[in-house]
Amino acid sequence: MEKLEEQIAHLTRTVEDLSDVIARQDNEIALLTRRVQMLMEREATREQDGGGGVVMGDERPPHY
Template identity: 60%
Template structure:
């Protein structure tokens, strides 16, 4: 009885250990993707700031409220 119980616990521990390893891999991959997305967003923000600055500081028409507002 005790051997069967120990074997079941070892089996469960092996599955849990595998799950932890898999989740760790997912977290590492998501961290890398997050870093890439942050860099891309920063680049887009910098480009937009440059575009606005080169437009002479005027507001983009899409950002302006219509006169009737």
């Protein structure tokens, strides 16, 4: 009986630890999702303004 109680205590602790990890990961995912959304909005605004500023392949920069 003591062995079972010990195993239950360890399993309970493991479940609590995993729950904490999941909660932390959920917060991190939410933060990263917000940041990606902000970057996407910023890039969309930049594209609308026509000032992408990225030179592709053999394109000449505008000052040439």
